[in-house]
Amino acid sequence: MQLHHKRVTKPYSQADLKKVINELAPTLSDRIHLSQSIREQHGRGEDSYGCIAPDAVIYPFSNEEVAQIVQLCNRYKIPVIPFGTGTSVEGHLLAVHGGISLDLSEMDQIIEINAADMDCRVQAGVTREELNKALRYDGLFFPVDPGANASIGGMAATQASGTNAVRYGTMREAVIGLTIVTPEGEIVKTGTRARKSSAGYDLTQLYVGSEGTLGVITEIQLRLHPVPEIIKSAVCSFETVDGAVNTVINAMQMALPLARIELLNALQMEACIAYSKLEGFTAQPTLFIEFHGTESAVNEQIEQLQDICQAFSGKEFQWAETTEQRNALWKARHNAYPAAHLLKPNSKVLTTDVCVPISALAVSIADSERLAEEAGLSCPVVGHVGDGNYHVLIVFDPENSEQSKAAKQLSEKIVHRALQLSGTCTGEHGIGFGKKEYLLSEHGDAVEMMRCIKKSLDPNNIMNPGKVFDL
Amino acid sequence: MQLHHKRVTKPYSQADLKKVINELAPTLSDRIHLSQSIREQHGRGEDSYGCIAPDAVIYPFSNEEVAQIVQLCNRYKIPVIPFGTGTSVEGHLLAVHGGISLDLSEMDQIIEINAADMDCRVQAGVTREELNKALRYDGLFFPVDPGANASIGGMAATQASGTNAVRYGTMREAVIGLTIVTPEGEIVKTGTRARKSSAGYDLTQLYVGSEGTLGVITEIQLRLHPVPEIIKSAVCSFETVDGAVNTVINAMQMALPLARIELLNALQMEACIAYSKLEGFTAQPTLFIEFHGTESAVNEQIEQLQDICQAFSGKEFQWAETTEQRNALWKARHNAYPAAHLLKPNSKVLTTDVCVPISALAVSIADSERLAEEAGLSCPVVGHVGDGNYHVLIVFDPENSEQSKAAKQLSEKIVHRALQLSGTCTGEHGIGFGKKEYLLSEHGDAVEMMRCIKKSLDPNNIMNPGKVFDL
Numbered sequence: 001m002q003l004h005h006k007r008v009t010k011p012y013s014q015a016d017l018k019k020v021i022n023e024l025a026p027t028l029s030d031r032i033h034l035s036q037s038i039r040e041q042h043g044r045g046e047d048s049y050g051c052i053a054p055d056a057v058i059y060p061f062s063n064e065e066v067a068q069i070v071q072l073c074n075r076y077k078i079p080v081i082p083f084g085t086g087t088s089v090e091g092h093l094l095a096v097h098g099g100i101s102l103d104l105s106e107m108d109q110i111i112e113i114n115a116a117d118m119d120c121r122v123q124a125g126v127t128r129e130e131l132n133k134a135l136r137y138d139g140l141f142f143p144v145d146p147g148a149n150a151s152i153g154g155m156a157a158t159q160a161s162g163t164n165a166v167r168y169g170t171m172r173e174a175v176i177g178l179t180i181v182t183p184e185g186e187i188v189k190t191g192t193r194a195r196k197s198s199a200g201y202d203l204t205q206l207y208v209g210s211e212g213t214l215g216v217i218t219e220i221q222l223r224l225h226p227v228p229e230i231i232k233s234a235v236c237s238f239e240t241v242d243g244a245v246n247t248v249i250n251a252m253q254m255a256l257p258l259a260r261i262e263l264l265n266a267l268q269m270e271a272c273i274a275y276s277k278l279e280g281f282t283a284q285p286t287l288f289i290e291f292h293g294t295e296s297a298v299n300e301q302i303e304q305l306q307d308i309c310q311a312f313s314g315k316e317f318q319w320a321e322t323t324e325q326r327n328a329l330w331k332a333r334h335n336a337y338p339a340a341h342l343l344k345p346n347s348k349v350l351t352t353d354v355c356v357p358i359s360a361l362a363v364s365i366a367d368s369e370r371l372a373e374e375a376g377l378s379c380p381v382v383g384h385v386g387d388g389n390y391h392v393l394i395v396f397d398p399e400n401s402e403q404s405k406a407a408k409q410l411s412e413k414i415v416h417r418a419l420q421l422s423g424t425c426t427g428e429h430g431i432g433f434g435k436k437e438y439l440l441s442e443h444g445d446a447v448e449m450m451r452c453i454k455k456s457l458d459p460n461n462i463m464n465p466g467k468v469f470d471l
Numbered sequence: 472m473q474l475h476h477k478r479v480t481k482p483y484s485q486a487d488l489k490k491v492i493n494e495l496a497p498t499l500s501d502r503i504h505l506s507q508s509i510r511e512q513h514g515r516g517e518d519s520y521g522c523i524a525p526d527a528v529i530y531p532f533s534n535e536e537v538a539q540i541v542q543l544c545n546r547y548k549i550p551v552i553p554f555g556t557g558t559s560v561e562g563h564l565l566a567v568h569g570g571i572s573l574d575l576s577e578m579d580q581i582i583e584i585n586a587a588d589m590d591c592r593v594q595a596g597v598t599r600e601e602l603n604k605a606l607r608y609d610g611l612f613f614p615v616d617p618g619a620n621a622s623i624g625g626m627a628a629t630q631a632s633g634t635n636a637v638r639y640g641t642m643r644e645a646v647i648g649l650t651i652v653t654p655e656g657e658i659v660k661t662g663t664r665a666r667k668s669s670a671g672y673d674l675t676q677l678y679v680g681s682e683g684t685l686g687v688i689t690e691i692q693l694r695l696h697p698v699p700e701i702i703k704s705a706v707c708s709f710e711t712v713d714g715a716v717n718t719v720i721n722a723m724q725m726a727l728p729l730a731r732i733e734l735l736n737a738l739q740m741e742a743c744i745a746y747s748k749l750e751g752f753t754a755q756p757t758l759f760i761e762f763h764g765t766e767s768a769v770n771e772q773i774e775q776l777q778d779i780c781q782a783f784s785g786k787e788f789q790w791a792e793t794t795e796q797r798n799a800l801w802k803a804r805h806n807a808y809p810a811a812h813l814l815k816p817n818s819k820v821l822t823t824d825v826c827v828p829i830s831a832l833a834v835s836i837a838d839s840e841r842l843a844e845e846a847g848l849s850c851p852v853v854g855h856v857g858d859g860n861y862h863v864l865i866v867f868d869p870e871n872s873e874q875s876k877a878a879k880q881l882s883e884k885i886v887h888r889a890l891q892l893s894g895t896c897t898g899e900h901g902i903g904f905g906k907k908e909y910l911l912s913e914h915g916d917a918v919e920m921m922r923c924i925k926k927s928l929d930p931n932n933i934m935n936p937g938k939v940f941d942l
Contacts, residue, residue, distance in 0.1 A: 114828065114830065116720075116724060116828075116829070116830035117828040117829055117830050118724070118726075119828070158669060159667075159668075159669040159673075160669075161667055165667060170667050172667070172673070172676075173644070182920065186916060186919075187916075188916045188917050188920060189914075189915075189916075189917065190914075190917050192893055192894060192895045192913070193828045193893040193894070194826040194827055194828060194858075194859055194860075194893070194894045194895045194898065195826065195828075195829070195858045195859055195860075196630075196632055196636060196641050196643075196826055196858055196860065196895075196898050196899065197630075197826060197895035197897065197898060198629060198630040198631075198680050198824075198895075198897045198898065198899050198900060198901045198902070199895050199896055199897050199902060199906075199909075199910055199913055199914065200680070200902060200910050200914055200917070200918065200921050200939055200940070201677060201680065201681055201685075201921045201924060201925075201939075202630075202643070202676050202677060202679065202680055203917055203920055203921070205643075205673050205676035205677070206672060206673060206676070206677055206924075208673065209669050209671070209672065209673055210672055214672075225726070226725075226726045249587075253587060253589070254697075255589075255696070255697045294771060296767055296768075296771060297767075297768055297771070300765060300767060300768070353669075355665040355666065355667055355668060356665055357585065357587075357588040357590070357664045357665060357666075358587070358588050358666070359585065359587035359588050387665075387666045387667055388665055388666055389665070389666075389667065422663055422664040422665070423663060423664070423665045424663045424665045424667075424668035424669075424670050425670055426668065426669045426670050427665065427667050427668060427669065428667065428669050429669060430669045431669070431670060431671060435670075438670075439670055439671050442663070442670055443660075443661075443670065443671055444660075445657060445658075445659045445660075446659050446660065446661050446671070446674055447671065448657075449653065449659060449674055449928065450671050450672045450674070452927050452928060453672060453677075453924055453927060453928070454672075455927065456923050456924060456926065456927030457920065457923060457924070468671055468672075469671070
């Protein structure tokens with residue numbers, strides 16, 4: 001989004017950058033890239049913030065190589081921006097102070113799978129789909145599913161979650177240990193493989209969600225889950241968003257252990273039906289639901305949820321009868337974002353990510369829809385409503401400066417309303433470059449403590465500077 | 472334990488202490504205590520480290536009063552030791568550098584209960600039993616149960632857990648936000664009421680388990696759970712510890728959602744039978760088990776667990792038929808510690824708290840029992856084996872210096888063996904004063920990062936100095 005752009009200020013000279021590159025060249029030569037095309041690929045995510053390319057892109061193979069690069073960059077105060085798969089939606093990858101993009105995709109080894117303890121250790125560049133492929137013979141799976149086939153390192157850094165979090169938790173619950181390369185280039189291991197520990201400060205949780213600003217996450221120890229005996233997916237449509245949301249609120253308050261419960265409003269359903277060529281669905285507010293468990297547990301859950309749906313005028317459940325149907329259903333759900341793009345030609349999409357207490361969800365969504373209408377903007381809504389987290393996909397014409405401004409204002413209003421409701425400005429995307437003002441609104445004095453920690457661990461401010469907060 | 476004692480070194484003068492007391496007197500007069508008896512009550516926990524009394528004890532009523540006290544103490548570099556109910560077992564309360572004990576027991580208000588969102592906010596001095604009493608009309612409960620009727624503030628500070636953690640998690644999962652008074656006397660709120668957030672660094676989790684070294688926790692936002700439809704408790708005894716432990720390992724690997732599964736070895740059973748006058752039990756390795764859920768879910772779990780028990784030569788389940796029987800059973804379990812004391816007159820008990828990956832549990836416990844036998848010490852074993860966490864209660868005669876030394880050496884060996892097995896030196900008690908060396912063995916370089924954070928947030932080292940690590 002053009003509105004956000006600032007001038008790039010670099011805290012280092014090109015001569016110093018050259019020194020670093022020259023020092024790294026003997027060991028990393030063909031893994032150091034300076035071409036414009038590769039640099040531009042690394043200066044953006046999947047968002048509407050555009051591109052600010054780094055000065056170089058390096059592909060390390062090991063913790064030791066990452067440490068070597070970071071040590072040198074620290075000596076010359078050259079920023080380091082860790083890069084996973086480039087699926088950030090909050091401008092995390094913009095090189096707003098120049099520097100080097102550290103592409104971790106070559107660090108893609110699954111180091112160990114401890115099936116008996118249901119945990120594993122992976123390098124940061126492993127993607128969640130690769131991991132799940134490797135786990136399939138152990139009857140285990142890694143549940144966190146943000147839609148994109150993101151890297152585990154990137155997911156840890158942004159505290160990602162997604163459709164399964166309502167049952168299995170977010171990256172915060174999944175990550176039990178890390179290997180970090182600190183801003184001064186030390187390799188440090190956090191956590192243990194025990195299920196719990198009270199040994200010292202929880203550095204693991206400090207780094208989960210630190211968005212690359214405290215160091216480079218190079219390895220992740222993850223909690224896994226057994227593949228459920230039975231998986232059943234269904235769809236239930238409603239006359240009103242309110243009916244669908246109240247169904248979710250009631251299900252959560254009964255502590256029904258649903259594996260997924262996702263809302264799409266009428267406009268989002270219209271977009272998804274068109275984009276994914278869904279048959280037999282109508283453009284009405286709809287819940288996408290998944291049940292995991294033993295046969296009797298799943299049947300009990302289905303019965304209880306059907307009762308609640310009925311009470312709020314939900315239609316009959318439409319079942320995904322085969323694995324293919326189920327996969328198609330969730331693929332359509334995950335393609336909500338490109339589908340929204342197609343609602344208007346040449347549009348961009350600005351995504352909100354608020355998360356509110358479940359009791360405030362109905363009023364929060366109703367307010368968001370009203371505000372969107374007042375702003376005259378098309379706004380599909382899709383979300384992980386079981387967690388109180390939903391996205392308003394604000395579709396706007398980037399060439400139309402009034403519409404761009406209205407989009408930004410709408411996003412602001414939705415966030416501030418969520419904060420009034422004791423919620424957060426970001427449930428799963430992170431603060432990145434785009435939400436720094438909202439972090440201040442949300443956490444006030446606590447941001448000063450975050451700055452204090454950042455300054456103590458990264459005195460030269462080399463790790464992804466200009467993200468999360470300004471110093 | 473005499474072995475641990477060091478000389479008290481105070482970083483302040485008595486004149487400065489007097490200045491602080493005099494400045495606080497106008498507002499806090501009758502809540503400032505200087506008598507020896509009250510100071511001595513506050514210089515010890517329920518452990519074997521003895522007592523080092525603080526110079527004064529103050530009972531604040533509000534966040535603002537805590538902030539005022541901490542600001543003054545910070546100005547004069549006078550240590551502040553937060554005090555809940557005094558049930559620490561790791562020497563957290565020893566005033567090893569003098570200072571003021573801040574007794575939070577008067578901050579005992581339940582600020583809000585949000586039944587619809589299953590969360591609540593309490594002041595730090597609320598105890599877990601008081602909280603559960605207040606929740607009973609909402610059909611909710613707070614599951615973390617370390618045995619002692621500890622304060623919620625103390626439980627958050629030590630990252631406590633207990634018998635229910637295998638199903639409901641530890642304080643880390645329960646705490647979703649805090650009010651903290653920082654070492655410089657600022658009042659800061661962390662977290663939100665949303666179920667998840669990616670907004671900035673997770674200060675909440677940094678403070679959970681920080682053991683009073685980063686500030687004073689004054690308010691806690693907690694996740695609650697619905698009271699289960701059905702609760703059933705049973706006991707199952709085994710010929711060997713190995714049979715009992717392998718039952719647990721198998722149950723965990725099947726992801727059976729047991730609410731509690733606790734092991735007592737033969738000696739611990741003998742002690743508990745004698746102390747709690749349990750009838751109909753034999754002094755054999757025994758599992759205490761609890762099932763929570765709907766009727767059909769509980770029946771399914773019982774059937775599955777009985778099959779596993781049978782495979783490892785477990786006896787028939789003995790059921791607690793009434794609520795009274797169930798409460799008596801768990802009371803006997805919670806009294807393991809005083810029961811162990813009675814095994815030998817005038818003995819003390821040194822408790823280990825290792826936690827290992829579940830696959831290593833059998834070998835870890837077998838090694839611990841072997842090491843205890845080699846040391847010639849009586850060692851009841853009791854633990855939250857579903858989490859891989861167990862306590863060896865090393866009973867020794869404090870007047871016998873050889874036995875005291877042997878007890879300490881045994882504890883060390885058990886810890887180092889657990890670390891070899893990818894475990895932790897403390898599953899739930901914290902590092903405190905007694906396990907600082909083990910933290911170094913366990914976390915190496917990461918401790919330097921912890922020190923860095925501590926120094927940045929508490930430059931004068933006033934918050935519970937001498938605990939967790941030395942600076």
